[in-house]
Amino acid sequence: MTELRVLPVEGLPEIAEGDDLGALIAEHAQLEAGDVVVVSQKVVSKAEGRVVRLADVEASERARALAGDHDPRQLEVILSEATRIVRTRAPLVIAETRHGFVCASAGVDASNAPGPDTLVLLPADPDASAEAIRLTLRERTGKNVGVIVSDSFGRPWRNGIVDVAIGVAGLRPLEDWRGRRDRNGYELRATVVAVADEIAAAAELVRAKTAGVPVAIVRGLDVSGEGSGRELLMPPERDMFR
Amino acid sequence: MTELRVLPVEGLPEIAEGDDLGALIAEHAQLEAGDVVVVSQKVVSKAEGRVVRLADVEASERARALAGDHDPRQLEVILSEATRIVRTRAPLVIAETRHGFVCASAGVDASNAPGPDTLVLLPADPDASAEAIRLTLRERTGKNVGVIVSDSFGRPWRNGIVDVAIGVAGLRPLEDWRGRRDRNGYELRATVVAVADEIAAAAELVRAKTAGVPVAIVRGLDVSGEGSGRELLMPPERDMFR
Numbered sequence: 001m002t003e004l005r006v007l008p009v010e011g012l013p014e015i016a017e018g019d020d021l022g023a024l025i026a027e028h029a030q031l032e033a034g035d036v037v038v039v040s041q042k043v044v045s046k047a048e049g050r051v052v053r054l055a056d057v058e059a060s061e062r063a064r065a066l067a068g069d070h071d072p073r074q075l076e077v078i079l080s081e082a083t084r085i086v087r088t089r090a091p092l093v094i095a096e097t098r099h100g101f102v103c104a105s106a107g108v109d110a111s112n113a114p115g116p117d118t119l120v121l122l123p124a125d126p127d128a129s130a131e132a133i134r135l136t137l138r139e140r141t142g143k144n145v146g147v148i149v150s151d152s153f154g155r156p157w158r159n160g161i162v163d164v165a166i167g168v169a170g171l172r173p174l175e176d177w178r179g180r181r182d183r184n185g186y187e188l189r190a191t192v193v194a195v196a197d198e199i200a201a202a203a204e205l206v207r208a209k210t211a212g213v214p215v216a217i218v219r220g221l222d223v224s225g226e227g228s229g230r231e232l233l234m235p236p237e238r239d240m241f242r
Numbered sequence: 243m244t245e246l247r248v249l250p251v252e253g254l255p256e257i258a259e260g261d262d263l264g265a266l267i268a269e270h271a272q273l274e275a276g277d278v279v280v281v282s283q284k285v286v287s288k289a290e291g292r293v294v295r296l297a298d299v300e301a302s303e304r305a306r307a308l309a310g311d312h313d314p315r316q317l318e319v320i321l322s323e324a325t326r327i328v329r330t331r332a333p334l335v336i337a338e339t340r341h342g343f344v345c346a347s348a349g350v351d352a353s354n355a356p357g358p359d360t361l362v363l364l365p366a367d368p369d370a371s372a373e374a375i376r377l378t379l380r381e382r383t384g385k386n387v388g389v390i391v392s393d394s395f396g397r398p399w400r401n402g403i404v405d406v407a408i409g410v411a412g413l414r415p416l417e418d419w420r421g422r423r424d425r426n427g428y429e430l431r432a433t434v435v436a437v438a439d440e441i442a443a444a445a446e447l448v449r450a451k452t453a454g455v456p457v458a459i460v461r462g463l464d465v466s467g468e469g470s471g472r473e474l475l476m477p478p479e480r481d482m483f484r
Contacts, residue, residue: 156481160439
């Protein structure tokens with residue numbers, strides 16, 4: 001029977017700058033070929049040193065205006081990560097990042113940061129982060145796996161956050177069903193499924209359950225191929241919400 | 243070890259109006275207490291007779307204007323399901339349904355319909371649909387399970403569709419982490435996780451793999467409690483994208 005399993009990778013140490021995440025995962029996980037390894041953005045960013053100390057930040061006029069009664073230095077960091085402000089309601093800022101993601105605080109996050117006065121930024125190139133982990137895993141375990149770097153995003157119109165894929169390596173993030181036909185021969189139009197986002201969401205379920213576990217494995221999809229997280233970004237000319 | 247399993251429910255017949263979905267699922271699935279049974283909206287709607295024949299539809303002026311070179315009767319049905327048009331780009335309509343969902347075509351779908359000239363509408367009350375299935379499953383199997391009615395929604399800014407929960411029974415759709423603290427004692431603010439949407443997404447992965455399977459089980463979350471799909475709707479006063 002076809003089934004999927006979602007397994008937490010337990011026993012990983014607290015991740016710090018310079019850590020080789022791929023090597024640590026290889027050490028703590030029993031991988032199988034075709035697995036997808038889903039890694040929380042937070043530990044990727046920490047390993048890559050994408051951390052800012054608030055003490056090193058000076059807030060601009062604009063950051064002060066947006067901050068409301070919150071720390072304007074935090075807003076300054078958010079603005080420095082953003083290429084476009086989509087919505088603001090102090091102190092909340094929805095912004096487009098330089099990667100093209102539209103998310104709260106341009107992906108800048110204070111939870112799970114290395115210290116109380118630090119902020120964690122998104123990886124500079126999440127696809128490259130995923131690919132580096134994938135190559136290390138292949139080298140250390142001999143297995144070809146897919147890797148997703150995931151982050152929690154809010155959504156317009158719906159409550160709560162869900163994990164999505166911001167970096168992808170070793171799998172196709174979109175499954176294109178166009179041209180396939182349903183049981184009645186009706187063409188399944190407009191059904192390109194964002195499988196990488198669904199994999200990230202499935203992994204988050206097990207990570208949430210085992211609080212503090214930053215890596216999970218989704219087994220049974222037997223992934224292969226190439227792809228990138230950029231494919232999940234709606235091109236501006238097709239974006240009805242730009 | 244904590245792990246999740248996602249299992250397709252195989253062997254279900256083609257669903258038609260009047261079918262007892264709960265009874266059919268009970269017959270084809272080996273349920274365990276705490277499972278989540280995820281049922282595709284399409285089969286729920288078909289069982290409930292939420293189907294419109296295009297031959298019975300007369301297109302209004304407004305439907306003709308929005309249809310472009312597509313069938314204006316399809317637009318007429320979409321308009322009749324919508325309480326608010328959010329965006330249009332002929333023939334694409336993003337609309338709010340009377341339930342409060344914002345989605346393409348107000349949830350009206352032609353794929354997997356009972357025939358080539360029919361359209362499937364969303365269930366009139368997806369929470370009630372989920373609850374009815376939950377009660378039948380408890381009665382037939384003696385197991386307390388959660389039930390999610392799921393549908394595939396697009397998202398602003400991102401390519402591809404993902405499944406989300408439109409009806410919920412027997413579980414809490416939102417996991418509220420506010421007030422919990424991370425390893426550094428930093429409060430995990432703004433982290434209400436839409437677990438029901440993540441469960442729907444995980445189920446879709448296995449349904450997509452086994453094409454045509456409308457029901458899947460997510461096992462290992464050990465759900466209980468009460469909840470509704472309405473909790474997943476952002477209240478207008480908090481909605482920055484209204």
